[in-house]
Amino acid sequence: MSGRGAPVVVVGAGPAGIRAAETLAAAGVRPVVIDEGRRAGGQIYRRPPEGFSRTPQTLYGPEASKAVALHAVFDAAAASGRVDHRPESSVLALGDGALQVLGPEGRSSIAYDRLILATGATDRLAPVPGWQSPGVYGLGGTQIALKAQGLTFGRRIVLAGSGPLLTLVAVQLLKAGAAVAAVLDTAPLGRQIAALPELLARPVFALRGVAMRAALGGRYHAGISLDRIEVDGRGPVAVAWHDAGGRVRRTDCDMVGLGWHLQAETHLADLAGCAFDYDETWAQWLPRTDRMGRAGDGVYLAGDGLRILGADGAEVAGRLAAAACLADMGLPAPDAAADLRKLDRLDRFARGIAHAFPWPAEMIRALPDETVVCRCEGVTAGELRKTVDYGGAEANRVKSLGRVGMGRCQGRFCRLAGVELIAARAGTGADSVGRLRGQAPVRPAPVEAWMDRGCGAAGSG
């Protein structure tokens, strides 16, 4: 920590970051809010560029009023100077009480007194043979294309994976007039039904999910397993899969959207020195905090970057993290009791979602050797298995020797599957092969960002 005089910095302007900033501003603390977006909202409430004309109702459906409220709160706070908004800026690294930030004006160092990380989540991906082909996207990416650009990337789309986003994106695409040929869910129907008692912690959400599922009709298939994405030079031509009864199926398509719910974006929490625990429910390593989001040493976490509770949970967690921060600064903080109760209910629901739509560990463990695991550098499952045989079953060692997790995405899209493959080879569980450590820079940066000013520091990535 750099001590008094430096600001409180919030990283991320999604639902968690916005509520954290609002809570700080209301207590008279003026936070710096660093965000990669051009406009605040995060991914879930992402706004299209200026000049687009669809209504919030069209963009965000039943969540429109929440999106509009968040945008309005943040825009007003930024316009009045109660928060110092730094849009289109990526935090590359942090250490010694300062963040290295790459923005439109180049790189700068921003010292902080306390730090609230609201870095959100990305799609949790399982490799499928052929997924490195152009025309295969994450489900989140598929949704962003529709929401922020009004488009999709194919005339006949197959969506595959599991989780709430699978159904939601399918319904949104259909509503927008896209042709969705099949929605392939690796979660067995029995698992989904068994999770219903937990899902009833949020009955409105559960019912909405059932209604959306009904709207998909015969396109939706539960309990499937994916064999491969068949491709030609241009992109996907079909998805080959097995249905729940074991029958071989094939669905023609020219675009595929993949995703198995979400994974927390934790690289900055890692660099900030947070401790991590393996969470069996989420099948991923998650940062350790107290219930308010305190990670220690003046660092606070909120939103999907801490626990995958979704947008409503992120708003609550953002308020809680800011309240903890204020209390630790010796300032009056809002009462947290009601928000903590809300968080418990949202957590129960979220665990129900995780149980209903599990990570497809067995499918990954059985991937053919030729499957590309690391999209960045084309490392295959076979090469990874050989690396385990040669160097041992520790994730960071396999990364050093076999380069899985070393590419330009910093392991975001291969590390969970990599861990599964390592564990399978070693005959152990995913929790026992270790956690891939984060490394700076957490986003690629041009070399010129580190050159002296005056020799071309104006460019940005």
Added chain:
Amino acid sequence: MIGAGKDAPGAGRVVRLAEQGRAPVRFRLDGADCAAMEGDTVLTAVLASVPALRRSEFGPEGRAGFCLMGACQDCWVWQEVGPRLRACSTPIAEGMKLLTEAPGDWT
């Protein structure tokens, strides 16, 4: 060139479903004139004309972006002059000169 056949209409991968009344933006891709719309990202603009943004450095396939939220770094594209751009988070601008292959003096 991975943008083969780009002069043919519909050679790209983008299917526009909404927001079609925007002003046109002209840019160059691999030396050819292309059109996009104001508010398009570089990713949208390029994939409206050709099926891929670049070629993978480690495999035979083209790449067309993946996460669209700045996390996967799949969509970095070259310009004739100047730094590479992350296509999903950079708006297209009039007169950009983009390349789907590294410039000749790079490799």
